[in-house]
Amino acid sequence: MAEGRKERRGSYAKGVAKREEILERALDVIAREGYRGASIKELAEEVGLSQAGLLHYFDSKEELFTAILRKRDEIDSANFGLADDDGPVEGVDLREGYLGVIRHNAEVPGLVQLFARLSVDASDPDHAAHDFFVARGKTLRTAFAAAIAAQQAAGELSDRVDPDTLARIFQAVADGLQVQWMLEPDVDMAGTIDSLFTALDTRAAAGPDAGTDTEAGRHGAAS
Known part of the structure; x- marks a missing residue:
């Protein structure tokens, strides 16, 4: 009985690992080839499987x-500091984190196409x-609303x-x-x-000097 349970756990763990491999490879293929170029056949070949x-x-x-889009969100949230395993990160710079995701999206048009179509x-x-x-x-709006309220x-x-x-x-604009x-x-x-953030930024509205300082600080951090 114990051996059977170990085998099942081992098989399950291998299945989870293979599923993760498929999703990570698929992200690369779609980013590289585009949504139209990412057929089931090509994705299967990338991970050494048949289509079935x-x-x-x-x-x-x-x-x-x-599942590919869910994995993309998971990776983007971790890479740009918007969330961790416990959810949205408190005190995160919403503006920089969100703009980081948007800039990254411009580098992976295939994933943007997939998101829009799906x-x-x-x-x-x-x-x-x-x-x-x-x-x-x-989830996105809840995290955004909390950061905006703060x-x-x-x-x-x-x-x-x-x-x-x-x-x-913000969601609709994006x-x-x-x-x-x-x-x-x-x-x-x-x-x-970024212009929408500027329109809402009370520090930028306080005067030319405040706006210049804010803009210079933001571009300095991004460079």
């Missing part, structure tokens, strides 16, 4: 792509990605609009800009969102 073998780890192609398809409640996008949006309380951001509404506005950027690749997504 690849889909053994996922219920469907849609479920695979949903988010539209997921408007169907029966789609495999529907629950993921609904939950993702709520900055409003500190007098750093305008409090003329409540945090929950501002969080939804999602909409991705579509514009796919149509017009010269659109500066990060620069546009």
Whole structure:
């Protein structure tokens, strides 16, 4: 009995590891080849599996792509300091972290295409990605609203609009800009969102010197 349990645990651990390998390789392939170029066949070949073998780890192609986006969010949150294993990080610089993610998105157009296409398809409640996008949006807005509320309380951001509404506005702007950027690749997504932060920044509004100091500090940190 003990041997059987060990074998099952070992098999489960190998399955989890293989699933993680598939997702990490898929992120690289889609970023490199684009959404259209990332077929199930190509993704399977990247990890040494048949197409049927690849889909053994996922219920469907849609479920695979949903898992890829979930993995992308996990990596981006860790890389840009927006969250850790326990959730949103308190005291994080929301502006720099968020702009870091947006700048990175401009370097991986295939993943942006995947996100945009899947988010539209997921408007169907029966789609495999529907629950993921609904939950993702709520989690994103909750984290944003908390960070915005803290900055409003500190007098750093305008409090003329409540945090929950501002969080939804930021989400809508980011999602909409991705579509514009796919149509017009010269659109500066990060620069546009940075301008929205500037419009809400009470320190920038305090006067020319305050705005200059804020801008110089931000660009200095990014360089």
